Amino acid sequence: MEFKTLAVVGLGTMGAGISQTAVQFGYNVVGIEPSQAGLDAGRNRIASGLAKFAEKGRITVEESEAALARLTLTTDRAAIAGADIVIDAAFEDVDLKKELFRDFEKLASPTALLASNTSTIPLVIMAAETTAPERVIGLHFFNPVPLMKLVEVIKTPATSQETIDGAVALSKALGKSPVVIKDGPGFIGNLLVVPFLLDAIRAYERGVAEKEDIDEVIKLGFNHPMGPFALSDLIGLDIVHDMAARMYEEYRDPKYWPPPLLKQLVRMGWLGRKTKRGFYTY
Ligand SMILES: NC(=O)c1ccc[n+]([C@@H]2O[C@H](COP(=O)([O-])OP(=O)(O)OC[C@H]3O[C@@H](n4cnc5c(N)ncnc54)[C@H](O)[C@@H]3O)[C@@H](O)[C@H]2O)c1
Missing domain, CATH: 3.40.50.720 (NAD(P)-binding Rossmann-like Domain)
Structure with missing residues (x-):
């Protein structure tokens, strides 16, 4: 070929x-x-x-x-x-x-x-x-x-x-x-990353830590170039939301259900870097 x-x-x-x-x-x-x-x-x-x-x-x-x-x-x-x-x-x-x-x-x-x-x-x-x-x-x-x-x-x-x-x-x-x-929703990358991002948002919603601190733990503790909130802002919160919703639709597993805070930010039009505001302000 x-x-x-x-x-x-x-x-x-x-x-x-x-x-x-x-x-x-x-x-x-x-x-x-x-x-x-x-x-x-x-x-x-x-x-x-x-x-x-x-x-x-x-x-x-x-x-x-x-x-x-x-x-x-x-x-x-x-x-x-x-x-x-x-x-x-x-x-x-x-x-x-x-x-x-x-x-x-x-x-x-x-x-x-x-x-x-x-x-x-x-x-x-x-x-x-x-x-x-x-x-x-x-x-x-x-x-x-x-x-x-x-x-x-x-x-x-x-x-x-x-x-x-x-x-x-x-x-x-x-x-x-x-x-x-x-073939399968999320393939491998998003299958593993999306629940990770959603879990970080849920931890923040529950008041476990500030988002900056959660990002710091993932960066310094696991050598990721950025933490889950910075990464979500980079991907686009609407995209993260839609990926999660589609994976939930397919698997019906609550770990893919978009958390309320994510929905709220998307409804506000705060979609991350591309709108200059998401979890962080740019
Ligand atoms: N953005 C990402 O990080 C990312 C990563 C991997 C895969 N994807 C996938 O790549 C695809 C594109 O995503 P994107 O982020 O580039 O979107 P985008 O919105 O930046 O671009 C989509 C483009 O498609 C064009 N388009 C719409 N209807 C069309 C048609 N009928 N014929 C030709 N062009 C048409 C639009 O005008 C637009 O320019 C999606 O399927 C998305 O899931 C996105």
Whole structure:
């Protein structure tokens, strides 16, 4: 399986990061957004990501320009026809993902891999929308994609070994360390991290300690780069809430139930770093 061109559908935080990484590593990327404004914002994210890498000396200015030249942008979903793999990085919305995968099968090359960067939606839901579930796979990159090494490669019972091997090879060629995991809400990373974040919030709600102190214990005691409150603010409290709610929906285990304080902050629109206020103020 040879990859030359990747189609990335959705150029928000993750899609832009995946696109930046791919063009940096020599792949052609067709980036797709529903509107010109979305494309412009996506291009800015990718260009400024490359510029930052050049400023820091990780790549040269010439390499950054050559990388950007490998990016093509369009609002026309049919442009995925020329790609060896299509990667969904659109909003985390089940109905949208179902619709995308129906279209991917119709519009993409009959040999293209059909991948999703979803954090919590079971891959089988998307695979079931197609008649080619053997080509459907999860490629769960971590944020910020250009810096984070991990990719969770998610296989369903229908994913072919050829598809898994291709996804693993591509992840490695993008400078990542892939780990193959069976499909299931939360995969491994979020399956373990989300309850940890929720437990920290519950401990704070119960008055066990101040949030700053809980963060300090986790940082100093366990060598984590940041504590659970700083991490929740970085991920986005709405995202933490939605991941927890989806995992609860699937497992019906109270450890995934979003605690009232988290719900309250989300309802206030205090979503963390991106709104300058969450557990902390930025
Ligand atoms: N943010 C994270 O830390 C993170 C980490 C891993 C995985 N994910 C997953 O990656 C996906 C994207 O998350 P994000 O944080 O980049 O979201 P985001 O909101 O930053 O970006 C989503 C993008 O998708 C675009 N979009 C919406 N509908 C579309 C359509 N029909 N066609 C093409 N583009 C469309 C939007 O315009 C937007 O630019 C989600 O499935 C999310 O669960 C997110």
